Amino acid sequence: MGRDEQRLRSALVRSLLLGSVIAIAFALLAAALVSRRIARPLRRLTTATRRLRSGDLTARAQDAGASGELGELAAAFDAMAGALERQERSRRLFVADLSHEVRTPLTILRGNLEELIDGIDEPAPARLASLHEEVRRLESLVHQLDALGRAGAPVLGLDRAPVDLAAVVGVEIEALRPQLASKGLHVDTDLTPVIVSGDRSKLGQVVANLLSNAMKFTPQGGHVDVCVEALDADTARLAVADDGPGIPAAERAHVFERFWRGDAAHGVAGRGIGLAVVEGIVRAHGGEVEVGAGPRGGARFAATLPRHPDSAAERSGSARVTHSLIPPR
Secondary structure, three states: OOHHHHHHHHHHHHHHHHHHHHHHHHHHHHHHHHHHHHHHHHHHHHHHHHHHHOOOOOOOOOOOOOOHHHHHHHHHHHHHHHHHHHHHHHHHHHHHHHHHHHHHHHHHHHHHHHHHHOOOOOOOHHHHHHHHHHHHHHHHHHHHHHHHHHHOOOOOOOOOEEEEHHHHHHHHHHHOHHHHHHOOOEEEEEEOOOEEEEOHHHHHHHHHHHHHHHHHHOOOOOEEEEEEEEOOOOEEEEEEEEOOOOOOHHHHHHOOOOOOOOHHHOOOOOOOOHHHHHHHHHHHOOOEEEEEEOOOOOEEEEEEEEEOOOOOOOOOOOEEEEEEOOOOO
16 A cells, blocks of 8 residues: 555545534534433423422413424413313302302391290291291202212213103293293294114203203393204204393303303302203213394203104104293293
8 A cells, every 4th residue: 555545544434433423512502402302391381390290370381492392392381271270260259159148048047036935035937937937948959069070070970861852841941931021032943853772860850951041141121042953863962042131152162161251251159060061961862052132132951862762753844933931831
């Protein structure tokens, strides 16, 4: 091997070594930058998780530098934390509201019973009827809380049987006739007999809760529309609409959350339980419930339920009945 060839080989080796060193340096620099970019959002996410675990519901992992799957993970964490914060705020409002509603009848009962025990007043029928009404208020609170717990359970314990959904609606409207009449509400019904597979008692609760919700937000002398129809061979739909203030699109995603109450609910009696119970029962039946705008500008709740496999008992056609509840029958 000549001297020139040896020098050439040495130059090539030096060039390769230098190139390798430069490449390694660039690789290390790139790895450091990538590692830093990944580590920073991970550190923020870890810190936010620890804060959330310690009870700080304002903790967020928001990091504009995060992208790709890390960005999606941070966004999902923030959405979860936001939902938890809203639920906690709603829970506190609910507890405060419930405490007030329980305290009022208890105070009335205690005061009146103490007067009766001390002989200050006589137990007249009217007085006893008033005390009985306060007991019923307390009973109603307990019943709603119990219904909420049962509706949220994984297994609701349904007593399934073929049920005519239109007939259930008719029974519940008749049961609520005095309350509807007291507000002078008109109930327009379009009921197609359709057999669903469900628990008659629980489905009656769904109808009663939807009607009660409509009554709360429908103005004096307003209208409530109730419709039962067969969507297809497998699905039936129950829809209840009112002509109240409606529900803004931004609030509709929270309507079925426990204890949640929208802006229109301020000053309206209730504890944000009824609609949560409705969703729980409908889902336990294998159905879905959604909220939207009604034909008269108010809110419209629509629940879809599976029809019974053997629907031969259904009568053909639909019966439209308009109830004018001023005055009641």
